[in-house]
Amino acid sequence: MDVEPPAVHPKAPTPGTELGIHFDECFGCGDEFEAGLHLRSRIGEAQTVYSEFTVTAAHQGAPGLAHGGLLACAFDEALGSTVGNLLRRPAVTGKLETDFRRPVPVGSTLYIEARLDGTAGRKIYASADGHLDAPDGPIAVSARALFVAVGFEHFTTHGDPAALKKLADAQEKAKRVREGRDWEINP
Numbered sequence: 702m703d704v705e706p707p708a709v710h711p712k713a714p715t716p717g718t719e720l721g722i723h724f725d726e727c728f729g730c731g732d733e734f735e736a737g738l739h740l741r742s743r744i745g746e747a748q749t750v751y752s753e754f755t756v757t758a759a760h761q762g763a764p765g766l767a768h769g770g771l772l773a774c775a776f777d778e779a780l781g782s783t784v785g786n787l788l789r790r791p792a793v794t795g796k797l798e799t800d801f802r803r804p805v806p807v808g809s810t811l812y813i814e815a816r817l818d819g820t821a822g823r824k825i826y827a828s829a830d831g832h833l834d835a836p837d838g839p840i841a842v843s844a845r846a847l848f849v850a851v852g853f854e855h856f857t858t859h860g861d862p863a864a865l866k867k868l869a870d871a872q873e874k875a876k877r878v879r880e881g882r883d884w885e886i887n888p
């Protein structure tokens with residue numbers, strides 16, 4: 702099947718939009734776990750998403766240096782957020798390839814610019830570059846990923862249905878608050 706240019710969803714958030722946490726307990730973006738990556742993302746121009754990840758002592762592999770697996774996790778999150786927010790299609794990572802080009806010290810911040818590259822049926826291609834300590838800093842890590850679109854049953858079948866229900870309820874409540882209708886008698 703040919704790879705087609707990605708079609709951004711008409712209701713995708715617009716450039717400049719700060720993207721919130723998609724799940725409090727997500728290791729990539731959630732706030733629930735102190736050692737998590739606490740990635741913060743916003744929509745950029747032309748099918749891009751910018752994310753920032755500051756490396757702490759909790760993310761070390763060698764003394765004073767980030768663990769490569771956790772850097773890969775940051776890219777998985779940044780790329781997943783790009784796919785999820787721009788295409789608004791549930792998808793999971795099928796393949797993730799990383800090039801580690803420079804060491805990333807504790808205390809440094811990676812500025813990750815991720816983009817959609819194309820789609821082919823359920824397959825979604827995306828890639829990203831991580832710049833060291835400034836949006837135009839040297840590239841320390843690059844990644845390419847294949848996401849595969851899935852139905853919601855992927856999460857209900859393989860994940861935790863009770864936690865999913867809690868998440869759906871929290872998202873619905875946040876939507877009601879955003880729309881100024883958080884006054885239902887039976888919340």
Ligand SMILES: CCCCCCCCCC(=O)SCCNC(=O)CCNC(=O)[C@H](O)C(C)(C)COP(=O)(O)OP(=O)(O)OC[C@H]1O[C@@H](n2cnc3c(N)ncnc32)[C@H](O)[C@@H]1OP(=O)(O)O
Binds near residue numbers: 780792
């Ligand atoms: C706003 C939201 C923000 C979210 C951010 C979160 C980011 C984090 C994202 C993740 O980390 S997700 C968790 C890690 N990933 C997984 O747990 C996925 C585990 N794997 C699976 O569940 C299945 O293998 C998968 C759904 C990916 C595919 O199984 P399916 O049976 O549904 O599909 P199938 O195997 O028929 O593959 C569909 C197509 O994808 C291709 N494909 C699948 N996996 C592939 C792979 N690994 N490499 C290459 N191609 C692959 C496959 O060849 C095929 O291509 P064709 O259509 O051309 O035939």
